[in-house]
Amino acid sequence: MQLCLFIKIRLTNTMPISLEQPLQKAMQTTAIRQPAQAIKLYRYAASGHCHRVELMLSLLNVPVELIDIDLPAKAQKTPEFLAMNAFGQVPVIQDGDTTVSDSNAILVYLATRYAPAGAWLGSDPVAMAQVQRWLSVAAGLLAFGPALARVIQLFKRPTNPDEAISRAHQLLAVMESHLQQSNYLVGSQPTIADIANYSYIARAPEGNVDLTPYPQVRAWLGRIEALPGFVPMVSHPIGLAA
Numbered sequence: 001m002q003l004c005l006f007i008k009i010r011l012t013n014t015m016p017i018s019l020e021q022p023l024q025k026a027m028q029t030t031a032i033r034q035p036a037q038a039i040k041l042y043r044y045a046a047s048g049h050c051h052r053v054e055l056m057l058s059l060l061n062v063p064v065e066l067i068d069i070d071l072p073a074k075a076q077k078t079p080e081f082l083a084m085n086a087f088g089q090v091p092v093i094q095d096g097d098t099t100v101s102d103s104n105a106i107l108v109y110l111a112t113r114y115a116p117a118g119a120w121l122g123s124d125p126v127a128m129a130q131v132q133r134w135l136s137v138a139a140g141l142l143a144f145g146p147a148l149a150r151v152i153q154l155f156k157r158p159t160n161p162d163e164a165i166s167r168a169h170q171l172l173a174v175m176e177s178h179l180q181q182s183n184y185l186v187g188s189q190p191t192i193a194d195i196a197n198y199s200y201i202a203r204a205p206e207g208n209v210d211l212t213p214y215p216q217v218r219a220w221l222g223r224i225e226a227l228p229g230f231v232p233m234v235s236h237p238i239g240l241a242a
């Protein structure tokens with residue numbers, strides 16, 4: 001295929017799981033099964049949609065082969081790529097013969113296939129519904145708020161960012177109040193709801209979205225960053241992060 005620029009393979013996290021670690025935490029970082037070969041992740045490094053998938057794979061300690069797709073060169077619109085995702089977007093994963101596209105769909109797939117039952121997805125109907133609600137936020141207000149504000153800045157788009165920045169603060173105000181009640185977006189353990197929302201909130205300052213007024217949100221970012229297997233998203237010295 002013509003669409004690969006760089007390929008990197010992360011076999012497994014090197015961080016051992018301590019015997020003293022609480023069982024719950026150990027379960028969250030150990031895949032219940034391993035794929036026969038590394039999962040291929042077609043991604044663009046600056047994309048938070050792609051980072052959320054890379055982060056989930058790393059937290060689950062599932063081996064991954066990172067395949068960089070040159071979005072500015074439209075590599076995502078080639079017939080080969082469109083055969084994997086007719087929408088012509090990253091991320092896409094290939095797990096053996098299984099191809100899955102859409103970042104949130106991939107999170108559901110990975111947690112269902114590779115995490116212990118109940119971990120990462122919510123363990124009862126109410127929790128599962130709440131997780132789904134935050135996935136919708138990630139595909140809605142997050143994408144058209146902080147993610148869009150950052151894209152405008154990152155790619156110097158000739159678009160007024162004010163509306164996207166305002167949506168970002170609307171979302172952050174809700175998250176700030178929500179996180180006063182619980183450590184994670186759904187309950188006291190991390191779920192894919194946190195992973196879906198983490199990357200673009202963490203990099204929101206690059207889009208001139210100030211996180212200073214949101215101490216609970218910043219503490220939540222810190223809790224995710226402290227999870228065993230955490231991998232950061234690439235950062236850019238732009239906006240408030242310059």
Ligand SMILES: N[C@@H](CCC(=O)N[C@@H](CS)C(=O)NCC(=O)O)C(=O)O
Pocket residue numbers: 044047048049050071076088089090091101102103104139
């Ligand atoms: N709903 C999709 C959105 C993915 C998306 O917006 N991908 C962007 C990169 S962040 C992309 O591939 N853009 C290139 C294009 O649309 O041509 C998902 O969650 O995976």
